[in-house]
Amino acid sequence: MSVLLFTIIVLLGAFVAGLVGSLTGLGGGVIIIPLLTLVLGVDIHYAIGASIISVIATSSGSAAAYVKEGITNIRIGMFLEIATTISAIIGAVITVFINPSYIAIIFGVILLFSAIMMVRKKVDHSDNDTSGKLAVFLKLNGSYPTDKGMQNYAVHNVAGGFFMMFVAGIISGLLGIGSGALKVIAMDNIMRIPFKVSTTTSNFMMGVTAAASAIVYLHRGQIDPGIAMPVALGVLTGATVGSKILVKTKTDKLKIIFAVVVAFLALQMIYNGLTGKL
Amino acid sequence: MSKEKNFFADRDIQIILGTLLRVGVIASMSVILIGGLVYLGSNHSEIVNYSQFDSVKSGFSAVSDIFIGLGDLKGSAIIQFGVLLLIFTPIMRVVFSIFSFLIERDYLYVLIGAFVLCVILFSLSNKLVG
Numbered sequence: 098m099s100v101l102l103f104t105i106i107v108l109l110g111a112f113v114a115g116l117v118g119s120l121t122g123l124g125g126g127v128i129i130i131p132l133l134t135l136v137l138g139v140d141i142h143y144a145i146g147a148s149i150i151s152v153i154a155t156s157s158g159s160a161a162a163y164v165k166e167g168i169t170n171i172r173i174g175m176f177l178e179i180a181t182t183i184s185a186i187i188g189a190v191i192t193v194f195i196n197p198s199y200i201a202i203i204f205g206v207i208l209l210f211s212a213i214m215m216v217r218k219k220v221d222h223s224d225n226d227t228s229g230k231l232a233v234f235l236k237l238n239g240s241y242p243t244d245k246g247m248q249n250y251a252v253h254n255v256a257g258g259f260f261m262m263f264v265a266g267i268i269s270g271l272l273g274i275g276s277g278a279l280k281v282i283a284m285d286n287i288m289r290i291p292f293k294v295s296t297t298t299s300n301f302m303m304g305v306t307a308a309a310s311a312i313v314y315l316h317r318g319q320i321d322p323g324i325a326m327p328v329a330l331g332v333l334t335g336a337t338v339g340s341k342i343l344v345k346t347k348t349d350k351l352k353i354i355f356a357v358v359v360a361f362l363a364l365q366m367i368y369n370g371l372t373g374k375l
Numbered sequence: 376m377s378k379e380k381n382f383f384a385d386r387d388i389q390i391i392l393g394t395l396l397r398v399g400v401i402a403s404m405s406v407i408l409i410g411g412l413v414y415l416g417s418n419h420s421e422i423v424n425y426s427q428f429d430s431v432k433s434g435f436s437a438v439s440d441i442f443i444g445l446g447d448l449k450g451s452a453i454i455q456f457g458v459l460l461l462i463f464t465p466i467m468r469v470v471f472s473i474f475s476f477l478i479e480r481d482y483l484y485v486l487i488g489a490f491v492l493c494v495i496l497f498s499l500s501n502k503l504v505g
Contacts (some may be wrong), residue, residue: 101419102447104411133425140430150458154404157396157464165393167386175472175487182494189498193430235483304465305491307490311462312498320452323418324425326411329461350472 098137100323105139107327108291115155121213121355122296124303126274130204131362134375139324141197143375145273146319152275152326156304158333159340160223168241170294173252176235177283180259181266181306188270189310193317195372201370204272208363210358211278219288223250223291229254240296245372250291253261258288270310277302304341338343388475395471397466406457414450464497 114128126148133144161186163169192200230250237252269276277299286294313338314320371375435441435455444452473488 098421099419100421100423101415103423104415104419137425140427140428143425150461152492153417153461153465154400157400157419157468160391161400163393164389164396169389171472173387175469175484175491178469179487180492180496182491186494191403199397202436207439214498237440237483298450305469305495308462308465309495309498312495314457316436317464318430319435320455320458321425321434322410322451322458323423326407326454329407329458330404330411331399341377 100201103137104323104327104340107133107324108331110136111151111328111331112335114151115332115337116339117335117351118148118155118332119336119339120343120346121215122276122277123215123355123359124277125155125328125336126272127208127211127362129328129332130273130328131366133324135362135365135369141200141322142193142222143321145192145200146311146314147275147328148155148312148318148319149307150325150329152269152307153304153330154333155309156275156300156307158336160278160297160301160304162340163300164243166297168293169178169297169301170237170290171273171301172235172238172239173237173290173294174283174298176237176255177262177306178304180262180301181269181302182309184263184266185270186313187307188267188272189313191269192271197247197375198373200272201366201375202273203268205363205365205367207268207272207274207278207372208359208366209225210365212359214281215359216356217354219285219292221292222285222289223294224289226253227250228252229255232363238287240293241291243293248291250294251289253289254287257281261287266306269303269306270313273310273314275307277303293341304366383503388472390503391475392468392471396464399460399467403457403460406460407454408457410450410453410457411454413448413452413453417450466492471493 110132114125118125119137129148129151131142133139134141159256232252232255240247240249265276322373380405432456435444435452441452445456473485476484
């Protein structure tokens with residue numbers, strides 16, 4: 098395949114990944130990695146390097162808008178980044194020592210899990226009860242704008258959330274994805290932070306987490322300019338278009354269709370990993 | 376009263392942070408686009424070969440190499456420079472947050488931010504790559 102044809106295919110694929118990713122809340126890597134490895138026969142280590150670039154691009158792009166609205170809790174983000182950056186580097190360092198087949202299997206399992214998380218009915222656990230001592234000490238409790246004015250919220254189980262973020266960071270560094278589904282568990286379910294705050298804050302954190310592992314990948318030569326270029330341009334364009342149409346679209350049906358596609362890709366990755374084709 | 380004041384300080388910081396992120400993304404994407412056009416201009420008919428990862432083969436994996444390649448106006452070096460700009464955008468965000476916490480005299484978060492920055496700077500060390 099010629100460089101020109103390869104660039105066009107990846108550009109289109111990345112555009113779709115960015116578009117669907119911003120409509121469903123799933124990161125671009127979920128589509129990028131299967132496209133590169135299963136369809137184009139790219140080694141999974143290059144795919145991981147390209148995917149992390151798409152994570153940084155979409156995270157910084159969308160965080161710019163959210164931060165201005167004042168929903169993101171910068172203190173929560175900064176504190177939890179201690180866990181995610183350390184673990185992302187650990188994940189990025191160990192990724193080459195693990196058999197690529199195992200990486201494909203782990204990736205498939207995380208994909209399946211993300212698909213389930215996406216269609217699962219969300220329950221808002223947030224409240225304004227007394228929070229833990231650690232949350233008060235770290236000044237994590239905050240407020241965010243809603244239709245009815247500023248809404249206060251209390252943060253719980255900081256230690257549990259911190260530990261879960263450590264797991265999310267390892268997975269992120271290992272696979273080159275944002276591991277948004279794991280971050281949601283940490284923030285929504287364990288720390289009981291309101292949805293709007295947890296999604297925007299996790300998005301805000303993803304860029305920093307990804308940057309830490311991206312540097313390790315760059316040094317190792319996993320970020321190839323020929324792949325990174327169409328991935329970065331395509332994903333960001335797609336995500337920008339997606340966020341523009343998000344306001345007018347009902348995404349419920351789209352999420353179910355996308356979950357089926359992701360589950361299919363996940364099984365493909367697991368199958369290829371088990372049979373040693375990846 | 377003091378709570379009011381903090382709120383406004385936080386709002387200002389959020390607006391500046393948002394602008395910083397946007398400028399970083401636009402700048403890096405522009406550089407990657409220019410590099411991409413240069414790269415396609417000279418390499419479009421080559422045959423791609425990414426089937427086997429080879430850490431020795433890939434060029435421009437060190438920051439110094441990227442700058443040398445930039446001098447020669449090589450497309451792939453320009454793309455990698457754009458990638459570097461993209462990677463440094465969230466890192467600059469951390470640096471900026473530390474300064475804003477310093478202005479707010481929130482020393483606990485100056486410390487937390489500095490720690491996160493140190494972790495990232497540690498990843499810049501080549502020793503991590505075996």
